[in-house]
Amino acid sequence: MDEKGKATELNEQGSVTSRDGRSLAVRRLTRADGPALQRFNAGLSPESRRLFLPHRYDDETVRKSLGRSADGEDLALGLWDGERLVGYFFLWYFRRRVPLLGIGLADEYQGRGLGRPLMDILIREAERNGNEGIELTTMQDNERAFALYRKAGFRYLRDVENVAGDGRIAIERAMFHEIKPGAAPMQEPHRPPV
Ligand SMILES: CC(C)(COP(=O)(O)OP(=O)(O)OC[C@H]1O[C@@H](n2cnc3c(N)ncnc32)[C@H](O)[C@@H]1OP(=O)(O)O)[C@@H](O)C(=O)NCCC(=O)NCCS
Numbered sequence: 001m002d003e004k005g006k007a008t009e010l011n012e013q014g015s016v017t018s019r020d021g022r023s024l025a026v027r028r029l030t031r032a033d034g035p036a037l038q039r040f041n042a043g044l045s046p047e048s049r050r051l052f053l054p055h056r057y058d059d060e061t062v063r064k065s066l067g068r069s070a071d072g073e074d075l076a077l078g079l080w081d082g083e084r085l086v087g088y089f090f091l092w093y094f095r096r097r098v099p100l101l102g103i104g105l106a107d108e109y110q111g112r113g114l115g116r117p118l119m120d121i122l123i124r125e126a127e128r129n130g131n132e133g134i135e136l137t138t139m140q141d142n143e144r145a146f147a148l149y150r151k152a153g154f155r156y157l158r159d160v161e162n163v164a165g166d167g168r169i170a171i172e173r174a175m176f177h178e179i180k181p182g183a184a185p186m187q188e189p190h191r192p193p194v
Pocket of ligand 1: 048051052103104105106109110111112113114115116137138139142143144145147148151
């Protein structure tokens with residue numbers, strides 16, 4: 001099996017530690033995690049949901065999304081505090097040259113230094129998978145996310161039209177993390193796969 005095949009089969013299991021010393025589990029989401037994912041979204045504050053609505057959370061969309069990850073089309077990971085999903089972070093279009101990254105934490109888990117180790121996990125998985133780079137978009141007023149992404153090695157590319165999870169089109173900042181030297185950003189439009 002080639003490198004790509006191996007990486008898409010990974011069942012990432014690990015942990016990250018918050019700035020205040022809490023250790024939380026990280027693992028790949030499975031088809032059985034739909035209810036946990038829906039509870040995660042339902043528990044977000046309106047402001048967090050405004051900043052992070054990668055797709056709808058109805059049963060059908062969640063089923064498709066988790067199915068894509070199980071099939072290796074995407075890599076969807078979860079941060080767990082016991083049974084509770086408290087972070088959802090992913091690489092969409094994992095088989096493309098340049099996947100699209102998303103990350104969101106439950107409100108009580110923001111500002112505790114968890115974003116960076118989760119970004120590092122996604123970058124490492126993309127490297128292992130042989131991707132040439134990673135792209136993302138972020139809302140123009142999301143200074144915290146923009147700062148995090150820059151620290152994780154992403155550079156601002158340009159403003160682009162992004163299709164949000166509720167179908168609305170917004171102008172967002174596109175950023176790119178180069179893995180293969182000289183790699184070009186993605187050519188495809190920025191839109192969710194589900
Ligand atoms: C964005 C998010 C993933 C960041 O993760 P986090 O663990 O909360 O991030 P941190 O609090 O560690 O902050 C990241 C960095 O940004 C800095 N920062 C925080 N707020 C900032 C602001 N308003 N302006 C500039 N920098 C800021 C922090 O100081 C930190 O840098 P440091 O590690 O050198 O101290 C998380 O807050 C989140 O899920 N927010 C809601 C959903 C969201 O916005 N998702 C991203 C959509 S593109």
